[in-house]
Amino acid sequence: MKYIEEYRDRELILRLAAKIAKTAKGKYSFMEVCGGHTSAIHRFGIPSLLPQEINLISGPGCPVCVTGTDFIDKAILYSQRADVIIVTFGDLIRVPGSYSSLEKEKLKGADVRIVFSGLEALNIARSNEDKTVIFLGIGFETTAPGTAVTIRQAEEDGLVNFLLLSAHKVMPPVMEALVMEGVNINGFICPGHVAAITGSHIFNFLAEKYHLGCVVSGFEPADILQSVLMLVRQINLNSPAVEIQYTRAVTYSGNSLAQNQLSEVFEYSDADWRGFGTIPGSGLTLRKKYEKFDAEKRIPLSVGFHNENPNCICGNILRGLKKPDDCSLLGKSCTPENPIGACMVSAEGACNSYFKYYRNE
Amino acid sequence: MNELVSLNHGSGGKQANELIRNLFTRKFGMPDPLTDSAVLKENGFTLAFTTDSYVVDPLFFPGGNIGKLAVCGTVNDLSVSGAIPKYISASFIIEEGFPRNDLEIIADSMAEEAEDAGVRIVTGDTKVVEKGKCDKLFITTAGTGFIKPGYEHISFGEKIRSGDKLIVNGPIGNHAIAVLGARNNLNFSSSVLSDCASLNHMIQSVLDKSDQVHFMRDITRGGLAAVLYELVRISMKGMNIDEISIPVDEPVRGLCEVLGFDPCYLANEGKILLVAGEDEYEKILSVLRSHPLGVNSEVIGSVVDDRKGNVVLNTKNGGRRNLDVPSGIQLPRIC
Numbered sequence: 001m002k003y004i005e006e007y008r009d010r011e012l013i014l015r016l017a018a019k020i021a022k023t024a025k026g027k028y029s030f031m032e033v034c035g036g037h038t039s040a041i042h043r044f045g046i047p048s049l050l051p052q053e054i055n056l057i058s059g060p061g062c063p064v065c066v067t068g069t070d071f072i073d074k075a076i077l078y079s080q081r082a083d084v085i086i087v088t089f090g091d092l093i094r095v096p097g098s099y100s101s102l103e104k105e106k107l108k109g110a111d112v113r114i115v116f117s118g119l120e121a122l123n124i125a126r127s128n129e130d131k132t133v134i135f136l137g138i139g140f141e142t143t144a145p146g147t148a149v150t151i152r153q154a155e156e157d158g159l160v161n162f163l164l165l166s167a168h169k170v171m172p173p174v175m176e177a178l179v180m181e182g183v184n185i186n187g188f189i190c191p192g193h194v195a196a197i198t199g200s201h202i203f204n205f206l207a208e209k210y211h212l213g214c215v216v217s218g219f220e221p222a223d224i225l226q227s228v229l230m231l232v233r234q235i236n237l238n239s240p241a242v243e244i245q246y247t248r249a250v251t252y253s254g255n256s257l258a259q260n261q262l263s264e265v266f267e268y269s270d271a272d273w274r275g276f277g278t279i280p281g282s283g284l285t286l287r288k289k290y291e292k293f294d295a296e297k298r299i300p301l302s303v304g305f306h307n308e309n310p311n312c313i314c315g316n317i318l319r320g321l322k323k324p325d326d327c328s329l330l331g332k333s334c335t336p337e338n339p340i341g342a343c344m345v346s347a348e349g350a351c352n353s354y355f356k357y358y359r360n361e
Numbered sequence: 362m363n364e365l366v367s368l369n370h371g372s373g374g375k376q377a378n379e380l381i382r383n384l385f386t387r388k389f390g391m392p393d394p395l396t397d398s399a400v401l402k403e404n405g406f407t408l409a410f411t412t413d414s415y416v417v418d419p420l421f422f423p424g425g426n427i428g429k430l431a432v433c434g435t436v437n438d439l440s441v442s443g444a445i446p447k448y449i450s451a452s453f454i455i456e457e458g459f460p461r462n463d464l465e466i467i468a469d470s471m472a473e474e475a476e477d478a479g480v481r482i483v484t485g486d487t488k489v490v491e492k493g494k495c496d497k498l499f500i501t502t503a504g505t506g507f508i509k510p511g512y513e514h515i516s517f518g519e520k521i522r523s524g525d526k527l528i529v530n531g532p533i534g535n536h537a538i539a540v541l542g543a544r545n546n547l548n549f550s551s552s553v554l555s556d557c558a559s560l561n562h563m564i565q566s567v568l569d570k571s572d573q574v575h576f577m578r579d580i581t582r583g584g585l586a587a588v589l590y591e592l593v594r595i596s597m598k599g600m601n602i603d604e605i606s607i608p609v610d611e612p613v614r615g616l617c618e619v620l621g622f623d624p625c626y627l628a629n630e631g632k633i634l635l636v637a638g639e640d641e642y643e644k645i646l647s648v649l650r651s652h653p654l655g656v657n658s659e660v661i662g663s664v665v666d667d668r669k670g671n672v673v674l675n676t677k678n679g680g681r682r683n684l685d686v687p688s689g690i691q692l693p694r695i696c
Contacts, residue, residue, distance in 0.1 A: 001615055010605075013678045045680020107365040116620075221678040337369070337376055347621070356685035 003248075007220030008044075016225040017049040023232050029055045029184060030231050031320050033175060034191035035062030035348025036219055042353035044221040054228060057183075058350035060174050060273065060318040061191055063139040063167075064091045065342040065349045068272035071167045072097035073303040078134050078165070078295065079110040085128060086112045087121040088136040091346045094339060098307035118150030125154070125162040134295050137166040142193040144168040144284055145258040148265035151286065151293050163295040166285060169271050172202050173282035179210045183320040187213025187231045189224070192246040197262075199254030200244050207240045218246035265290055274342060275315025314341030317350050324354035331355055374583050374687035394595045396516035397578060398442040400508065407513055409444035411435060412503035418694040420463065420498055422543040424535075424555030425630070427500055428467035430696060432474040432482075433559045433630055434581070435504040440561040441577040441633055443512030443568065446504055449475065452486040454499040467498070478559035480504065512568065518576040518636070521596040525575055525664040526642035528635045530563065530649055531556070531657040532608040533585055537627035538616050540695050549619075553612050558631035563652040570648050573638030580634055581696060583687040584626040588634045589672045590686045592664075600672040602662035602684060626687050628695045636664065 006012075032038055038058045041047065047056065060066050076097050079086045086102060093102040093112060106112040111131070115121050118135060125133040137147040147168060154162045171194050190203050195216045203214045213234040217227035227245040234240050244250050262284070271283025286294045311329055316322040324330055324343070334340040336352055343349035369376040386395065398411035415431045425433075432449065439446040451471065455464070475482050514520050539555040560579070567574060576596075578588045585607070589600050609617075609624045617624050631654060637645040642660065649655035672684040 001611065001618065004618060008678045010677065010679045013680075017679075042682060043676075044678050045674075045676045045682040048681045049679060103367065104365075107367055221676075221680070357682040 004220065007218070007222040009222065013049065013221050013225060016222060016229060020054065020225065020229050020232060021051040023229060023236065024051055024053045025236060027053045027055070028186050028232060028235060029057055030187050030189055030213075030228065031057045031059040031178075031183070031185045032189040033059040033061040033171065034189075034194065035065065035346065036193060037189055037191070037217065037224065038062065038350055038353055039348045040219045040221070041224060042357045044224075045357075046221060046224055049225065050228065054232070056189075057185060057320045057323070058317065059178065059188075059320055060275065061140070061171070062343070062346050062348035062350070063143070063169070064095060064346035065314065066169065066174075066273045066275070066318060067092070067095065067138055067167045067342065068274050069097055069306040069308055070272055070303055071165070072101070073306055074296070074301060075102060075134075075136055075165060076100050076105055077301050077303060078299065079105045079112055083131055084111070085124060085131050085133045086110065086136065087115050087124055087133055088112065089116070089138065090114045092136055092138060094345045095342045096339060098304075118147050119153065122150060122154060122157070122159065122162060125159050126157075129161060132161050132163060132299070134163045134165055137164050137168050140169055140171050140191070140194050141197045141262070142191075144266065145197060145261045148261040151265050151290055152261070154293060155290065162293065163298055164286065164293050165295040166283075167271070168266065168284035169273070169282055170268070170284065172205070173279050174273060174276065175203075175206060177276055177279050178320060179206070179212065181319060185212070185320065186235050187215070187240065189227050189231070190214050190216040190242070192216055192218050192223075192250060195244070195246070195250045195254065197255050197258045199252050200242050200250055201252055203242045207242050211240050213240040214242040216242070216244045216246050216250050218249065273318075275318040309340045312341040314343045314351070317343055324351040327351065372582065372687070374587060394517060396442060397438040398444060398516065400442060400513060400516055407508040407510070408505055409439050409442045409508050410503070410505045411438040411442075412501065413438060414499060414501040415696060416496070416499050416694050417540060417696050418496065419540075419543050420467070422555055423539045423553065425557035426467055426470055427498060428469075428471040429474045430557055430630055431500040431502045432471050432478065432480070433557050434696065435502040436478045436480060436559040436561050437579040437631075437633070439504050439506040440564045441516070441579050442508065443515035443574075443577070444506035444508045445565065446478065446480045446506040446561050448483045448506075449480050449502055449504040450484045451482050452501040453488070454495050455487065455489045456495050456497050457489055457492045459497055464498075474559060478561055511572065515574060515577060518592065518595045520575040520638075521592070521598065521636055521664055522575070522638075523598055523664050523666040524639040526637045526639065526660045527600065527602070527662045527664070528637055528642065528646060528649065528658055528660050529580070529585065529608065530560070530633055530635070530655040531631075532610040532613065533580060533629055533632055534609055534613040534617065534624035534627035536630045537695050538613050549616065551612050551616060553610065553616075556629055556631035558654055560631060560633060560654060563649065563654045564633070566652055567635070567645055567648050571637075571641045571645050573641040574635060574645065575638055576636035577633050580629045580632040582628050584624070584628060585634065586625045586672070586684050587687045589684065592634070592636070593670055593672060596664065597669060599665045599668035599670065600662060601665045601668075602672060602674050604674055604677045606659050606661045608657050608659050625684060630696060
């Protein structure tokens with residue numbers, strides 16, 4: 001496969017790994033913020049290629065994992081209404097809320113459908129005029145433009161039975177929150193797909209204000225190893241900066257078309273993150289112009305106190321404070337079949353990857 | 362709360378196993394290990410007996426249809442047990458309003474496939490249910506065949522040893538991708554055909570030439586990963602797999618990248634995993650490769666003594682990790 005195999009070339013990978021081992025002086029901790037990176041790192045067995053001095057920590061970039069229990073509880077309440085069809089991306093249906101999950105509600109008769117795109121959700125709305133279709137919007141700057149296009153299409157088509165429950169989030173505020181909390185890292189492997197939309201400049205503050213290394217990375221094994229090497233060099237030279245490794249997709253200023261769609265439809269708002277609580281300005285909410293598509297405005301509901309397993313350390317894992325094997329539930333009561341925390345649900349979740357690929361190492 | 366059956370229980374993975382082992386086989390008093398066919402000894406003969414239901418959606422897909430699948434699937438379940446398939450039954454649950462024309466096409470495919478495979482469809486049943494009470498058409502087939510003396514061990518994997526080689530008879534994942542492409546909701550079209558085929562002649566040609574076939578299993582729901590874990594369970598050994606040698610066609614690999622699937626978990630309908638004794642694996646490989654359905658056979662790894670209970674994947678790019686047990690729903694109604 002062109003543009004993929006080149007970045008999985010064994011010789012190249014082993015050469016990069018050897019170069020990292022040679023360049024590393026002392027210990028380094030880098031955080032991959034993006035769930036796509038977490039999943040790629042484990043799928044390609046990257047930890048087995050890195051010297052022990054280099055520690056990769058997963059951060060809060062798996063959209064399913066950081067979605068708060070409140071959001072799941074709301075989606076469940078909506079799904080229990082006979083006139084509602086819930087439309088969502090796959091993983092979300094298995095995330096446990098306080099008392100149930102969308103998957104369990106589906107077994108009991110709720111109409112919950114899995115789609116691969118927002119536009120597919122519009123088709124469901126068109127062919128079910130007697131029902132209200134609620135699309136669960138999750139994801140970062142990467143998926144939010146797709147939701148923006150969906151909302152604009154719904155507006156253009158005059159669809160009145162299509163609503164959005166948004167848990168869309170943006171990346172920089174949570175990265176700043178991590179740093180403010182004192183997470184112990186030397187730099188970030190920055191999310192390549194987010195940066196393809198926003199441009200790499202959104203990470204500048206991390207290097208300038210907090211003196212942290214930043215490399216915007218692609219998702220193939222050679223990309224990730226090259227990014228680690230670039231970070232090691234930045235730290236060795238004590239010159240943290242924002243560098244782009246993923247030059248085939250990312251520029252300094254990003255994709256202006258997608259940025260315009262985003263800002264046309266969404267505005268920043270405070271958002272609830274699993275493990276962090278509310279982070280100001282870290283969410284995306286529909287602008288007033290589009291609020292007729294806002295599920296929470298059209299069908300207001302309130303969820304009670306939420307209920308989480310006190311032994312689940314997902315929150316601390318997302319904050320880079322703990323690793324999956326620190327958890328007493330992992331592999332015992334918490335498995336991909338019976339996830340207790342969201343990090344076990346998604347293929348991009350740190351616990352899920354750990355459980356799948358390393359539990360018997 | 363009374364637990365409800367979910368689609369996960371039909372996935373061929375962990376939950377499906379749990380349901381089968383903790384509910385059905387326990388109540389029916391069926392012995393472990395569970396094999397693709399029951400192996401029954403009666404009056405000096407060893408009989409293999411199997412059954413399978415087909416609910417694939419859509420009924421017609423590139424490279425086959427539900428009828429062809431229903432024959433191949435049962436023929437293959439018998440063949441991988443080391444049996445020569447002989448007789449098949451076919452039961453139809455048809456939704457009211459189903460086009461008779463389609464039923465004729467499906468029955469023709471079944472007749473044709475049975476003839477090619479050298480089996481006879483000898484009994485069956487037909488039920489029609491009200492509209493909405495089943496989805497168009499479900500088929501159940503059962504089949505029997507004889508196992509020649511000396512082949513009884515194959516289904517139980519009694520002769521598996523470390524050093525044995527693991528062989529697949531060609532590229533994996535084509536059936537799942539073909540069926541998925543035929544569904545309209547994903548909006549992709551591809552040239553990928555289902556690998557749906559009766560493998561009994563190919564398997565027989567191997568068994569005729571070598572007595573070192575230590576185990577076979579058809580790679581259906583749950584994909585290669587499910588079969589490898591089954592193998593780990595019954596042999597109590599470890600499996601060492603080289604990702605680079607697992608055959609995957611280019612379009613399948615590409616679509617897997619786009620859709621986020623791993624070919625190791627995708628269903629096939631014309632692929633087996635064969636465990637070959639170390640001394641004769643080259644011979645077995647060349648017999649497989651000389652058959653049209655095994656031209657692209659490859660050795661993908663070996664049985665090892667260390668890392669018992671694990672399937673270790675040496676990734677293409679030089680890394681190493683576990684290949685995970687398939688769990689939860691991969692893709693519903695693929696067969």
